[in-house]
Amino acid sequence: MLEQSFACCTDFFEGLNGYGQLLLLGTWVTLKLAFLSLCLSLALGLVGAQAKLSTARFWRGCAQLYTTLIRGVPDLVLMLLIFYGLQTGVSQLTTRMGWPYIEINAFSAGVITLGFIYGAYFTETFRGALLAVPPGQIEAGRAFGLSSIQCFRHVVFPQMMRFALPGLGNNWQVLLKATALVSIIGLADLVKVAHDAGKSSYQLFYFLLLAALIYLLITMVSNVFLHLLERRFGMGVRGPQT
Amino acid sequence: MIELVQEYWRPFLYSDGQQISGLTMTLWLTSAAIGLGFILALPLSIARVSSRFWVRWPVQCYIYVFRGTPLYIQLLIIYSGIYSLAAIREQPLLDSFFRDALNCTVLAFTLNTCAYTTEIFAGAIRSLDRGEVEAARAYGFRGWKLYAYVIMPQALRRSLPYYSNEVILLLHSTTLAFTATVPDILKVARDANAATFLTFQAFGIAALLYLIVTFVLVGLFRLAEHRWLAFLGPRR
Numbered sequence: 001m002l003e004q005s006f007a008c009c010t011d012f013f014e015g016l017n018g019y020g021q022l023l024l025l026g027t028w029v030t031l032k033l034a035f036l037s038l039c040l041s042l043a044l045g046l047v048g049a050q051a052k053l054s055t056a057r058f059w060r061g062c063a064q065l066y067t068t069l070i071r072g073v074p075d076l077v078l079m080l081l082i083f084y085g086l087q088t089g090v091s092q093l094t095t096r097m098g099w100p101y102i103e104i105n106a107f108s109a110g111v112i113t114l115g116f117i118y119g120a121y122f123t124e125t126f127r128g129a130l131l132a133v134p135p136g137q138i139e140a141g142r143a144f145g146l147s148s149i150q151c152f153r154h155v156v157f158p159q160m161m162r163f164a165l166p167g168l169g170n171n172w173q174v175l176l177k178a179t180a181l182v183s184i185i186g187l188a189d190l191v192k193v194a195h196d197a198g199k200s201s202y203q204l205f206y207f208l209l210l211a212a213l214i215y216l217l218i219t220m221v222s223n224v225f226l227h228l229l230e231r232r233f234g235m236g237v238r239g240p241q242t
Numbered sequence: 243m244i245e246l247v248q249e250y251w252r253p254f255l256y257s258d259g260q261q262i263s264g265l266t267m268t269l270w271l272t273s274a275a276i277g278l279g280f281i282l283a284l285p286l287s288i289a290r291v292s293s294r295f296w297v298r299w300p301v302q303c304y305i306y307v308f309r310g311t312p313l314y315i316q317l318l319i320i321y322s323g324i325y326s327l328a329a330i331r332e333q334p335l336l337d338s339f340f341r342d343a344l345n346c347t348v349l350a351f352t353l354n355t356c357a358y359t360t361e362i363f364a365g366a367i368r369s370l371d372r373g374e375v376e377a378a379r380a381y382g383f384r385g386w387k388l389y390a391y392v393i394m395p396q397a398l399r400r401s402l403p404y405y406s407n408e409v410i411l412l413l414h415s416t417t418l419a420f421t422a423t424v425p426d427i428l429k430v431a432r433d434a435n436a437a438t439f440l441t442f443q444a445f446g447i448a449a450l451l452y453l454i455v456t457f458v459l460v461g462l463f464r465l466a467e468h469r470w471l472a473f474l475g476p477r478r
Contacts, residue, residue, distance in 0.1 A: 072456040073449045074414035077428060081445040088441050173310075180312035184421065191315055198323070205323040212311040212319065219310040
């Protein structure tokens with residue numbers, strides 16, 4: 001029994017030899033995708049939160065519609081809708097305008113879709129965090145003569161981040177796991193690479209397990225990183241213990 | 243658009259001719275996973291808050307692994323990974339279980355949602371007022387009766403808002419079932435898209451169906467909160 005499993009192990013690592021690099025490449029695609037869509041969704045979230053708290057009813061309505069629709073429809077449906085729909089829309093536009101055919105590659109479609117979807121979740125997080133900043137802070141900032149942009153940059157943002165970080169961390173983890181879905185629209189991310197490698201080497205189970213382990217590793221590393229960030233933005237505030 | 247609806251309303255709602263599909267399938271998957279996950283999560287959450295390391299630790303590991311990896315990869319491992327092992331195929335019972343796509347998807351969704359639910363319930367148990375438990379002990383409650391009559395009813399009520407989130411997330415995750423050839427709403431939408439090339443309409447109908455189910459669930463949970471969490475609100 002022991003010998004058998006040992007032989008299985010060596011087989012596995014020999015099998016990995018050919019595919020190790022491929023797996024690394026897939027991991028890199030996953031990380032790049034997650035990071036770029038994080039940037040996009042953070043930007044969308046900030047804008048969305050401002051719109052939600054704006055005094056103009058039109059912007060409030062738009063932001064409300066955006067968050068409700070996105071959060072009520074599954075990611076995967078939206079992803080397929082945007083991925084195929086965007087391609088159809090763009091090719092219709094190009095043929096009508098007489099432009100050359102533009103193909104949207106899976107990577108940018110993935111970034112746009114994930115960013116657009118998670119922007120709605122970040123909007124809610126930022127909205128809550130913005131509401132948690134005492135209005136007196138903003139008034140004081142304005143009274144000191146800061147412009148509204150300066151006031152946001154130096155007064156509101158650092159304080160808001162402290163309230164937003166736990167939610168942001170959560171959303172980041174969900175986003176990271178949602179990147180696995182892009183393999184369904186044909187992007188060679190970690191899941192797809194592991195699946196293909198496993199299929200062609202007849203060791204599907206081990207390769208999928210390895211991919212799951214890599215995801216766990218990324219989660220662990222980002223947990224440490226988030227903890228550091230929380231310490232950084234929590235500076236000057238007494239924590240529950242210490 | 244109208245032709246699409248006329249041709250595909252039946253598979254979208256309940257049947258594609260051979261088996262149940264579409265909305266019914268999605269609801270069935272969701273309720274099976276939620277029901278099984280709920281039942282499993284009750285003992286696991288009690289184990290999760292246990293003071294004994296050897297009871298707490300395995301549950302903690304399980305939760306960590308299932309919350310730290312994507313559901314898609316869990317589904318792939320259970321659906322195609324396990325079946326690729328020769329040892330599984332040799333056992334007739336395991337073979338017949340893992341050959342069926344529906345069994346695999348329900349198993350994957352159950353394990354996944356159970357991990358999240360356990361964490362939610364454990365958090366609720368931990369946040370219970372100490373005095374409540376002490377009062378129950380003073381009245382002579384102990385062992386499983388303490389849990390069945392005092393701790394769990396309280397904890398379940400208080401976890402209702404978080405639990406409703408988890409149910410909706412699971413409903414949204416069931417879209418992955420089509421990768422294992424289970425005919426849920428999204429699978430029907432993909433088939434309709436492949437047959438008619440009406441991409442936007444086909445996926446739009448699917449999105450609308452999911453939106454409606456989500457709103458109904460949100461409404462139901464709001465009613466439930468009104469019913470069982472009324473004691474937390476302001477006194478009338």
